[in-house]
Amino acid sequence: MSASDKMKNSAEEAVGKAKEAAGKLTDNERLEAEGKAEQARANLKQAGENVKDAVTD
Template sequence: MGIDDKAKNAADKVAGHAKEAAGKVTDNEKLEAEGRAQQAKADLKQAGENVKDAVKE
């Protein structure tokens, strides 16, 4: 897994966390859900990259 992929996944997760927090503060359930979904997407990408790394070794 390249450093670029790790950085993108981390940035995506942070952005999702920010969206979720903003949704909670503004009582916007849709934004909160989008944030949780974005974090889950980043976690899945990270898991996929980890599997690819494990197969390469």
């Protein structure tokens, strides 16, 4: 996995965490769920990249 992909996934996860926290603070369930979804998407991308790295090594 390239370093830029890793940074993008980390940034997406951080944005998701921020949205989730903002949703909790404002009692906005939609924003909280959106943040959780972004985190899950970033984690899934990370897992896919890890699989690619394991196959190519």
